[in-house]
Amino acid sequence: MRTAYKCRAYPAPGQAAVLNRVFGCVRLVWNKTLSERQSRYRAEGARTSYRDADRALTGWKRTRELAFLSEVSSVPLQQTLRHQHTAFVNFFAGRTRHPRFKSRVGRQSAHYTRSAFRMRDGVLTLARTNSPLRFVWSFDVNLTSLDPTMVVVSRDPDGRWYVTFTVDAATVVPADPTGRAVGVDLGLTSFLVTSDGERVANPAHLARKARSLARYQRRLARCRPGSLNRRKAKVKVARAHREVRHARADFLHRTTTRLVRSADLIAIEDLSVRNMVRNRGLARAISDAGWGEFRRQLEYKCARSGRRLVVIDRWHPSSKTCSNCGFRLAELELSTRHWTCPDCRTRHDRDLNAAKNILAAGRVVARGDSGEACGADVRRQGSSFPRSAVKQEARAVRRSP
Secondary structure, three states: OEEEEEEEEOOOHHHHHHHHHHHHHHHHHHHHHHHHHHHHHHHHOOOOOHHHHHHHHHHHHOOOOOHHHHHOOHHHHHHHHHHHHHHHHHHHOOOOOOOOOOOOOOOEEEEEEHHHEEEEOOEEEEOOOOOOEOEOOOOOOOHHHOOOOEEEEEEOOOOOEEEEEEEEOOOOOOOOOOOOEEEEEEOOOEEEEEOOOOEEEOOOHHHHOHHHHHHHHHHHHHOOOOOHHHHHHHHHHHHHHHHHHHHHHHHHHHHHHHHHHHOOEEEEEOOOHHHHOOOOOOHHHHHHHOHHHHHHHHHHHHHHHOOEEEEEOOOOOOOOEOOOOOOEOOOOOOOOOEEEOOOOOOEEEHHHHHHHHHHHHHHHHHHHOOOOOOOOOOOOOOOOOOOOOOOOOOOOOOEOO
16 A cells, blocks of 8 residues: 655755756656647547657757756656656546646646655655755654655645655554444535534635635736736735645544544445536535545545445435435435434434435445455445335425424
Protein backbone atom coordinates (compact mmCIF):
# COMPACT_ATOMS: atom_id res chain seq x y z
CA MET A 1 0.00 0.00 0.00
CA ARG A 2 1.26 3.46 -0.90
CA THR A 3 1.15 6.24 1.69
CA ALA A 4 1.93 9.93 1.27
CA TYR A 5 3.07 12.47 3.86
CA LYS A 6 2.63 16.12 2.90
CA CYS A 7 4.28 18.88 4.92
CA ARG A 8 5.31 22.51 4.59
CA ALA A 9 8.65 23.30 2.95
CA TYR A 10 10.78 26.42 3.31
CA PRO A 11 13.32 26.57 0.48
CA ALA A 12 16.16 29.03 0.58
CA PRO A 13 16.18 31.78 -2.06
CA GLY A 14 18.67 29.85 -4.21
CA GLN A 15 16.64 26.64 -3.90
CA ALA A 16 13.44 28.50 -4.74
CA ALA A 17 15.06 29.85 -7.92
CA VAL A 18 16.16 26.34 -8.96
CA LEU A 19 12.73 24.86 -8.23
CA ASN A 20 10.93 27.66 -10.06
CA ARG A 21 13.12 26.91 -13.08
CA VAL A 22 12.22 23.23 -12.81
CA PHE A 23 8.52 24.14 -12.64
CA GLY A 24 8.85 26.20 -15.81
CA CYS A 25 10.60 23.40 -17.68
CA VAL A 26 8.03 20.85 -16.51
CA ARG A 27 5.21 23.10 -17.66
CA LEU A 28 6.89 23.71 -21.03
CA VAL A 29 7.46 19.99 -21.65
CA TRP A 30 3.86 19.16 -20.75
CA ASN A 31 2.34 21.88 -22.95
CA LYS A 32 4.65 21.29 -25.92
CA THR A 33 4.15 17.52 -25.80
CA LEU A 34 0.39 17.95 -25.54
CA SER A 35 0.34 20.40 -28.45
CA GLU A 36 2.38 18.13 -30.73
CA ARG A 37 0.34 15.11 -29.68
CA GLN A 38 -2.88 16.86 -30.67
CA SER A 39 -1.40 18.14 -33.96
CA ARG A 40 -0.21 14.66 -34.90
CA TYR A 41 -3.58 13.13 -34.13
CA ARG A 42 -5.41 15.72 -36.25
CA ALA A 43 -2.99 15.40 -39.17
CA GLU A 44 -2.28 11.66 -39.20
CA GLY A 45 -4.89 10.17 -36.91
CA ALA A 46 -2.07 8.46 -34.97
CA ARG A 47 -1.51 8.40 -31.24
CA THR A 48 1.77 9.34 -29.58
CA SER A 49 3.36 6.74 -27.33
CA TYR A 50 5.59 7.42 -24.36
CA ARG A 51 8.61 6.32 -26.41
CA ASP A 52 7.76 8.88 -29.11
CA ALA A 53 7.41 11.65 -26.52
CA ASP A 54 10.70 10.69 -24.88
CA ARG A 55 12.47 10.70 -28.24
CA ALA A 56 11.03 14.17 -28.98
CA LEU A 57 12.24 15.47 -25.59
CA THR A 58 15.77 14.31 -26.38
CA GLY A 59 15.60 16.17 -29.66
CA TRP A 60 14.40 19.37 -28.01
CA LYS A 61 17.37 19.40 -25.65
CA ARG A 62 19.71 19.40 -28.67
CA THR A 63 18.17 22.50 -30.21
CA ARG A 64 19.38 26.02 -29.50
CA GLU A 65 15.95 27.31 -28.42
CA LEU A 66 15.32 24.56 -25.84
CA ALA A 67 18.87 23.76 -24.76
CA PHE A 68 18.05 25.14 -21.28
CA LEU A 69 16.03 21.94 -20.61
CA SER A 70 19.36 20.21 -19.99
CA GLU A 71 20.18 22.61 -17.16
CA VAL A 72 17.59 21.06 -14.81
CA SER A 73 17.23 17.51 -13.58
CA SER A 74 15.88 15.20 -16.28
CA VAL A 75 13.83 13.13 -13.80
CA PRO A 76 10.93 15.63 -13.36
CA LEU A 77 10.76 16.02 -17.14
CA GLN A 78 10.58 12.26 -17.65
CA GLN A 79 7.91 12.00 -14.97
CA THR A 80 5.90 14.68 -16.79
CA LEU A 81 5.87 12.53 -19.93
CA ARG A 82 4.78 9.49 -17.91
CA HIS A 83 1.97 11.43 -16.25
CA GLN A 84 0.69 12.71 -19.57
CA HIS A 85 0.80 9.21 -21.05
CA THR A 86 -1.20 7.91 -18.07
CA ALA A 87 -3.65 10.81 -18.41
CA PHE A 88 -4.37 9.87 -22.03
CA VAL A 89 -4.72 6.18 -21.14
CA ASN A 90 -7.34 7.14 -18.57
CA PHE A 91 -9.01 9.50 -21.04
CA PHE A 92 -9.38 6.87 -23.76
CA ALA A 93 -10.65 4.42 -21.12
CA GLY A 94 -13.41 6.90 -20.22
CA ARG A 95 -12.22 7.48 -16.65
CA THR A 96 -11.16 11.12 -16.93
CA ARG A 97 -11.58 14.10 -19.21
CA HIS A 98 -9.13 15.21 -21.87
CA PRO A 99 -5.79 16.52 -20.49
CA ARG A 100 -5.49 20.28 -20.51
CA PHE A 101 -2.63 22.73 -20.86
CA LYS A 102 -0.89 23.89 -17.68
CA SER A 103 -0.90 27.53 -16.60
CA ARG A 104 1.91 29.41 -14.91
CA VAL A 105 -0.51 30.99 -12.41
CA GLY A 106 -1.82 27.71 -11.02
CA ARG A 107 -0.32 25.11 -8.72
CA GLN A 108 3.18 24.04 -9.78
CA SER A 109 4.79 20.68 -8.98
CA ALA A 110 7.76 18.50 -9.84
CA HIS A 111 8.16 14.77 -9.15
CA TYR A 112 11.53 13.35 -8.13
CA THR A 113 12.21 9.60 -8.08
CA ARG A 114 14.94 7.85 -6.10
CA SER A 115 17.66 8.75 -8.58
CA ALA A 116 16.98 12.49 -8.21
CA PHE A 117 17.01 12.95 -4.43
CA ARG A 118 18.90 11.79 -1.36
CA MET A 119 17.26 11.11 2.01
CA ARG A 120 19.66 10.42 4.88
CA ASP A 121 18.85 10.74 8.59
CA GLY A 122 15.79 12.82 7.83
CA VAL A 123 17.68 15.28 5.61
CA LEU A 124 16.37 15.76 2.05
CA THR A 125 18.61 16.91 -0.78
CA LEU A 126 17.23 17.32 -4.30
CA ALA A 127 19.11 17.01 -7.56
CA ARG A 128 20.90 20.13 -8.84
CA THR A 129 20.77 21.74 -5.38
CA ASN A 130 23.73 22.26 -3.05
CA SER A 131 21.99 22.37 0.33
CA PRO A 132 19.23 20.32 2.04
CA LEU A 133 15.62 21.39 1.67
CA ARG A 134 14.17 22.56 4.97
CA PHE A 135 10.69 21.25 5.85
CA VAL A 136 8.55 20.75 8.96
CA TRP A 137 7.71 17.17 9.94
CA SER A 138 4.54 16.79 12.05
CA PHE A 139 3.70 13.07 11.78
CA ASP A 140 4.12 10.28 14.33
CA VAL A 141 6.35 8.32 11.92
CA ASN A 142 10.06 8.34 12.66
CA LEU A 143 11.60 10.60 10.04
CA THR A 144 15.05 9.02 10.21
CA SER A 145 13.63 5.63 9.17
CA LEU A 146 11.58 7.06 6.31
CA ASP A 147 12.43 5.51 2.94
CA PRO A 148 10.42 7.37 0.29
CA THR A 149 10.15 6.14 -3.27
CA MET A 150 9.18 9.54 -4.65
CA VAL A 151 9.32 13.15 -3.52
CA VAL A 152 6.93 15.77 -4.89
CA VAL A 153 7.78 19.44 -4.45
CA SER A 154 4.91 21.84 -5.10
CA ARG A 155 4.06 25.52 -4.82
CA ASP A 156 0.52 26.81 -4.39
CA PRO A 157 -0.74 30.01 -6.08
CA ASP A 158 -0.59 31.81 -2.72
CA GLY A 159 3.18 31.21 -2.51
CA ARG A 160 3.30 28.35 0.01
CA TRP A 161 5.71 25.50 -0.64
CA TYR A 162 5.06 21.84 0.14
CA VAL A 163 6.99 18.58 -0.07
CA THR A 164 5.24 15.21 -0.27
CA PHE A 165 6.94 11.92 0.55
CA THR A 166 5.52 8.79 -1.08
CA VAL A 167 6.21 5.60 0.87
CA ASP A 168 5.35 1.99 0.02
CA ALA A 169 3.99 0.31 3.17
CA ALA A 170 4.88 -3.38 3.29
CA THR A 171 2.01 -4.75 5.37
CA VAL A 172 -1.39 -3.69 6.70
CA VAL A 173 -1.62 -3.38 10.48
CA PRO A 174 -5.23 -4.24 11.46
CA ALA A 175 -6.85 -2.11 14.13
CA ASP A 176 -8.35 -3.57 17.26
CA PRO A 177 -11.89 -4.90 16.66
CA THR A 178 -14.76 -2.91 18.12
CA GLY A 179 -17.67 -5.27 17.41
CA ARG A 180 -19.65 -2.36 15.97
CA ALA A 181 -21.16 -1.78 12.54
CA VAL A 182 -22.50 1.55 11.30
CA GLY A 183 -24.47 2.78 8.33
CA VAL A 184 -23.84 6.30 7.03
CA ASP A 185 -26.28 8.51 5.13
CA LEU A 186 -24.80 11.66 3.61
CA GLY A 187 -26.69 14.91 3.23
CA LEU A 188 -26.43 18.68 3.03
CA THR A 189 -28.24 19.92 6.14
CA SER A 190 -26.48 17.28 8.22
CA PHE A 191 -23.26 16.15 6.59
CA LEU A 192 -23.88 12.60 7.79
CA VAL A 193 -26.31 10.68 9.95
CA THR A 194 -25.28 7.29 11.33
CA SER A 195 -27.54 4.35 12.06
CA ASP A 196 -26.88 4.93 15.78
CA GLY A 197 -28.52 8.34 15.61
CA GLU A 198 -25.36 10.44 15.56
CA ARG A 199 -25.54 13.59 13.45
CA VAL A 200 -22.60 15.58 12.13
CA ALA A 201 -23.54 19.08 11.02
CA ASN A 202 -22.44 20.32 7.63
CA PRO A 203 -19.79 23.02 8.28
CA ALA A 204 -20.40 24.64 4.84
CA HIS A 205 -16.87 26.04 4.63
CA LEU A 206 -17.34 27.72 1.25
CA ALA A 207 -20.65 29.32 2.22
CA ARG A 208 -19.08 30.91 5.30
CA LYS A 209 -16.29 32.42 3.18
CA ALA A 210 -18.52 33.45 0.28
CA ARG A 211 -18.70 37.14 1.22
CA SER A 212 -14.93 37.44 1.70
CA LEU A 213 -14.26 35.62 -1.55
CA ALA A 214 -16.68 37.88 -3.42
CA ARG A 215 -14.97 40.97 -1.99
CA TYR A 216 -11.51 39.74 -2.99
CA GLN A 217 -12.76 38.86 -6.46
CA ARG A 218 -14.21 42.35 -6.94
CA ARG A 219 -10.89 43.89 -5.91
CA LEU A 220 -9.10 41.64 -8.37
CA ALA A 221 -11.47 42.61 -11.19
CA ARG A 222 -10.78 46.31 -10.64
CA CYS A 223 -7.00 45.93 -10.89
CA ARG A 224 -5.17 46.63 -14.12
CA PRO A 225 -3.93 43.45 -15.88
CA GLY A 226 -0.20 42.93 -15.35
CA SER A 227 0.07 45.39 -12.46
CA LEU A 228 1.62 44.71 -9.08
CA ASN A 229 -1.69 45.35 -7.32
CA ARG A 230 -3.35 42.69 -9.44
CA ARG A 231 -0.65 40.22 -8.44
CA LYS A 232 -1.27 41.01 -4.77
CA ALA A 233 -5.02 40.66 -5.24
CA LYS A 234 -4.52 37.24 -6.83
CA VAL A 235 -2.55 36.11 -3.79
CA LYS A 236 -5.37 37.21 -1.48
CA VAL A 237 -7.93 35.28 -3.52
CA ALA A 238 -5.68 32.22 -3.46
CA ARG A 239 -5.26 32.50 0.31
CA ALA A 240 -9.02 32.64 0.84
CA HIS A 241 -9.50 29.53 -1.28
CA ARG A 242 -6.66 27.81 0.59
CA GLU A 243 -8.36 28.44 3.93
CA VAL A 244 -11.57 26.87 2.63
CA ARG A 245 -9.71 23.92 1.11
CA HIS A 246 -7.69 23.19 4.24
CA ALA A 247 -10.68 23.56 6.57
CA ARG A 248 -12.67 21.11 4.43
CA ALA A 249 -9.80 18.63 4.31
CA ASP A 250 -9.29 18.83 8.08
CA PHE A 251 -13.00 18.22 8.71
CA LEU A 252 -13.11 15.23 6.36
CA HIS A 253 -9.98 13.68 7.85
CA ARG A 254 -11.27 14.01 11.39
CA THR A 255 -14.68 12.59 10.49
CA THR A 256 -13.40 9.62 8.48
CA THR A 257 -10.73 8.75 11.05
CA ARG A 258 -13.29 8.73 13.84
CA LEU A 259 -15.60 6.47 11.82
CA VAL A 260 -12.83 4.01 10.96
CA ARG A 261 -11.65 3.81 14.57
CA SER A 262 -15.16 3.27 15.95
CA ALA A 263 -16.58 0.54 13.68
CA ASP A 264 -15.48 -2.73 12.08
CA LEU A 265 -18.05 -2.46 9.28
CA ILE A 266 -18.98 0.81 7.58
CA ALA A 267 -21.77 0.87 5.00
CA ILE A 268 -22.27 3.86 2.70
CA GLU A 269 -24.32 4.59 -0.38
CA ASP A 270 -22.87 4.83 -3.87
CA LEU A 271 -23.65 8.46 -4.71
CA SER A 272 -23.23 9.69 -8.27
CA VAL A 273 -21.71 13.05 -7.38
CA ARG A 274 -20.83 13.80 -11.01
CA ASN A 275 -24.49 13.68 -11.99
CA MET A 276 -25.74 15.39 -8.85
CA VAL A 277 -23.65 18.52 -9.38
CA ARG A 278 -25.52 19.12 -12.64
CA ASN A 279 -28.29 20.55 -10.49
CA ARG A 280 -27.54 24.27 -10.64
CA GLY A 281 -29.35 24.94 -7.40
CA LEU A 282 -27.33 22.43 -5.36
CA ALA A 283 -24.06 22.16 -7.30
CA ARG A 284 -22.09 24.52 -5.05
CA ALA A 285 -23.38 22.99 -1.81
CA ILE A 286 -22.68 19.44 -3.01
CA SER A 287 -19.18 20.36 -4.14
CA ASP A 288 -18.51 22.13 -0.85
CA ALA A 289 -19.57 19.04 1.13
CA GLY A 290 -16.87 16.91 -0.50
CA TRP A 291 -18.73 13.60 -0.67
CA GLY A 292 -16.31 12.14 -3.20
CA GLU A 293 -13.29 12.96 -1.04
CA PHE A 294 -15.13 11.55 1.98
CA ARG A 295 -15.54 8.20 0.24
CA ARG A 296 -11.95 8.19 -1.04
CA GLN A 297 -10.60 8.73 2.47
CA LEU A 298 -12.85 6.04 3.89
CA GLU A 299 -11.64 3.55 1.26
CA TYR A 300 -7.93 3.92 1.90
CA LYS A 301 -8.26 4.27 5.67
CA CYS A 302 -10.41 1.13 5.88
CA ALA A 303 -7.91 -0.75 3.73
CA ARG A 304 -5.03 0.49 5.89
CA SER A 305 -6.77 -0.46 9.15
CA GLY A 306 -8.27 -3.77 8.03
CA ARG A 307 -11.87 -2.51 8.29
CA ARG A 308 -14.78 -3.46 6.02
CA LEU A 309 -16.23 -0.76 3.79
CA VAL A 310 -19.37 -1.79 1.91
CA VAL A 311 -20.79 0.45 -0.81
CA ILE A 312 -24.39 -0.44 -1.61
CA ASP A 313 -26.21 0.20 -4.85
CA ARG A 314 -27.09 3.83 -5.52
CA TRP A 315 -30.63 2.80 -6.56
CA HIS A 316 -31.32 1.12 -3.22
CA PRO A 317 -34.54 2.71 -1.79
CA SER A 318 -33.03 3.51 1.59
CA SER A 319 -35.06 6.67 2.28
CA LYS A 320 -38.55 5.39 1.38
CA THR A 321 -38.27 1.92 2.93
CA CYS A 322 -39.44 1.41 6.48
CA SER A 323 -36.52 0.13 8.56
CA ASN A 324 -38.96 -1.49 10.99
CA CYS A 325 -41.22 -3.60 8.75
CA GLY A 326 -39.76 -3.25 5.26
CA PHE A 327 -42.72 -1.42 3.69
CA ARG A 328 -41.69 0.62 0.66
CA LEU A 329 -43.38 3.86 -0.32
CA ALA A 330 -44.21 4.50 -3.94
CA GLU A 331 -43.03 8.12 -3.77
CA LEU A 332 -41.28 10.28 -1.19
CA GLU A 333 -40.61 13.93 -1.91
CA LEU A 334 -37.24 15.39 -0.98
CA SER A 335 -38.92 18.05 1.15
CA THR A 336 -40.48 15.38 3.40
CA ARG A 337 -38.04 15.03 6.29
CA HIS A 338 -40.30 12.94 8.57
CA TRP A 339 -42.91 10.38 7.60
CA THR A 340 -45.10 7.72 9.20
CA CYS A 341 -45.12 4.18 7.83
CA PRO A 342 -48.64 3.32 6.58
CA ASP A 343 -48.11 -0.32 7.55
CA CYS A 344 -46.60 -0.44 11.06
CA ARG A 345 -47.32 3.22 11.99
CA THR A 346 -43.68 3.87 12.88
CA ARG A 347 -42.66 7.49 12.61
CA HIS A 348 -39.33 7.93 10.82
CA ASP A 349 -36.73 10.60 10.50
CA ARG A 350 -35.79 10.44 6.83
CA ASP A 351 -32.01 10.49 7.27
CA LEU A 352 -31.90 8.18 10.28
CA ASN A 353 -34.18 5.70 8.56
CA ALA A 354 -31.96 5.74 5.46
CA ALA A 355 -28.85 5.12 7.58
CA LYS A 356 -30.49 2.10 9.24
CA ASN A 357 -31.47 0.68 5.85
CA ILE A 358 -27.96 1.25 4.49
CA LEU A 359 -26.51 -0.65 7.44
CA ALA A 360 -28.93 -3.56 6.95
CA ALA A 361 -28.07 -3.77 3.25
CA GLY A 362 -24.36 -3.52 4.05
CA ARG A 363 -24.58 -6.43 6.47
CA VAL A 364 -26.27 -8.57 3.83
CA VAL A 365 -23.56 -7.75 1.32
CA ALA A 366 -20.79 -8.36 3.88
CA ARG A 367 -22.15 -11.82 4.70
CA GLY A 368 -22.42 -12.84 1.06
CA ASP A 369 -19.25 -11.24 -0.29
CA SER A 370 -15.96 -13.12 -0.50
CA GLY A 371 -13.86 -10.45 -2.16
CA GLU A 372 -11.40 -7.92 -0.86
CA ALA A 373 -10.84 -7.43 2.84
CA CYS A 374 -12.01 -3.84 2.81
CA GLY A 375 -15.13 -4.67 0.81
CA ALA A 376 -15.02 -1.44 -1.17
CA ASP A 377 -16.96 -1.03 -4.40
CA VAL A 378 -19.38 -3.83 -3.59
CA ARG A 379 -22.80 -3.41 -5.17
CA ARG A 380 -26.14 -4.72 -3.96
CA GLN A 381 -28.92 -5.03 -6.51
CA GLY A 382 -32.49 -4.83 -5.29
CA SER A 383 -33.90 -4.63 -1.81
CA SER A 384 -32.44 -6.62 1.06
CA PHE A 385 -35.38 -6.12 3.41
CA PRO A 386 -38.38 -8.37 4.05
CA ARG A 387 -41.59 -7.10 2.53
CA SER A 388 -44.77 -6.88 4.56
CA ALA A 389 -47.27 -9.71 4.18
CA VAL A 390 -50.09 -7.26 3.45
CA LYS A 391 -50.90 -6.18 -0.08
CA GLN A 392 -48.25 -3.76 -1.31
CA GLU A 393 -50.16 -0.89 -2.83
CA ALA A 394 -49.15 2.72 -3.27
CA ARG A 395 -50.46 4.44 -0.19
CA ALA A 396 -50.25 8.07 0.80
CA VAL A 397 -47.74 9.14 3.41
CA ARG A 398 -48.54 11.68 6.08
CA ARG A 399 -46.17 14.58 6.10
CA SER A 400 -45.29 15.90 9.53
CA PRO A 401 -45.49 19.65 10.06
